[in-house]
Amino acid sequence: MIVPSKGNKTVTEKTAMVRSARQLLSAITRVLLLADKVIVKQLLVSKDKVLNALNDLDKVTSFTDFVNYFSKFGNDMVELAHLTGDRQNDLKSEKHRAQMGAARAILERSTSMLLPSCKTCLRHPDCGTAKRNRDCVFKQMRQALNMIHFIVTDGGCSQMNGHSSPITNGDSGIGLDNVHPSASKALKDLEEAVELTRVTGVSGQSCEKIHSALDSVIETAQDFTDSAYTSHDNREKIVQSCDQLRSDLQTVFEKSSSQNQNDLLSTQEAETAVLKTITSVNGLKKQLQETAMDQASELFKANEDHDLLKCLKLGGINGNVKKVDELSVKFEEHREQLEEVCKLFRHIATTEPLVITAEHNEYVLRNIGEMVLLAAKTLAEYSNSKIARENLENFAEAWESQINDLSVLVKEVNDFCQGRMDKPVYLSLPRPGTAPNTPQLKKEAWNMSN
Secondary structure, three states: OOOOOHHHHHHHHHHHHHHHHHHHHHHHHHHHHHHHHHHHHHHHHHHHHHHHHHHHHHHOOOHHHHHHHHHHHHHHHHHHHHHHHHHHHHOOOHHHHHHHHHHHHHHHHHHHHHHHHHHHHHHOOOOHHHHHHHHHHHHHHHHHHHHHHHHHOOOOOEEEOOEEEOOOOOOOOOOOOOOOOOHHHHHHHHHHHHHHHHHHOOOHHHHHHHHHHHHHHHHHHHHHHOOOOOOHHHHHHHHHHHHHHHHHHHHHHHHHHOOOOOOHHHHHHHHHHHHHHHHHHHHHHHHHHHHHHHHHHHHHHHOHHHHHHHHHHHHHHOOOHHHHHHHHHHHHHHHHHHHHHHHHHHHHOOOHHHHHHHHHHHHHHHHHHHHHHHHHHHHHHOOOOHHHHHHHHHHHHHHHHHHHHHHHHHHHHHHHHOOOOOOOOOOOOOOOOOOOOHHHHHHHHHHOOO
16 A cells, blocks of 8 residues: 655645635636626616606606605606615726716706706796706716716626717716827827837837827817817917927937947937927827917916806896897807817816816806806796706706816816826716705605695
8 A cells, every 4th residue: 555645745735725716716706707797787777767767757748746756756866876886886896987977967966956957847848948058967977877878888888868878078978079099199099109119119010109199199289179169379389389399300210210220329319309309209299288378377367256156146047048149149149169278188188187177068068058157048038937947056056066166177277287296196087975955855846745
């Protein structure tokens, strides 16, 4: 009989231990994956409950039915708010966390706008602007729910009204048309491509990559030069910086193609050309940042929001339809300028979360701006309506709150560009786990038919 040696026994025991540890890790992984699927399923079910509650609210024609459906909607929203807040904490991707924060911010703000817009529509069922105002709130909330579905299914197809459709626009995925990269990313890609020539030289493939990166930089820079709110001086500086960048890149191609590895002088010339190009890239980046900051500074310095909202309210209360129409034109121009600032700050943002926050601000300002004007026109048509007046007050407050969020974004992006922050704090997005003040909303709903 052969007795196993002590050494063989130790090896056998270690092998068995490793096998058991792997099996344990595999079992834990399967449990965690199963738990995650359960959480995702629970979240999607909660999202569908809110969507169904919204569809029910969309169909009501009486105050009594609305009160009943709104009470159910409020409970469903509280559940979804907590689930999405927990999910936002658990998400590993900064981009997905920012996307979830943007979607939750829209739902939180829209919930407070839903009640007065529906009350106004029910009180004045023949008013076209009141119905459009309410429909805008519904549309915004449905898009936010669609975005939540997109995030929790990790980029799968989103369900909207029973149909699947992939999210193909913007970094935020909440309804913008930004399909080209930000200027910050385009400049980074170009810098990396130029840096790579130090190792690989300029081959056919690298040359094509550099030209493609340069085209992307020029395209994004055009958003700055084409802006009606960019000063002539800044526009000229951007054009000059782009021309300088083209010239420096041409020098890189020339020096790299004629470079002789055994010739110290030609190697130094190629290195100098690369360094000069990188300096030009950073110069253009700084110029774009200054242009965006100048626009934001001029906008906040003018501080038109307070006066425009005050005049819109006064025109509505006095039933002065003509005055409200005139002010609407000015307000739309002001809103477009704000959207332009958001677009430029999306370009200069240096992190994905800040890019998404900029898109979020642009999207919400566009929608709330339209709803403010619809609410003002409704009040002008029914100047004695207390509900219509409360409705305008609510949307005006939402607008002012979004302007404050934009000012926070401007500071965050500027701090990052200046290297004064280590990571984004998302001050312009809601904190995870924050639920809308649904009990107060439900209380108002019960009192609204009095």
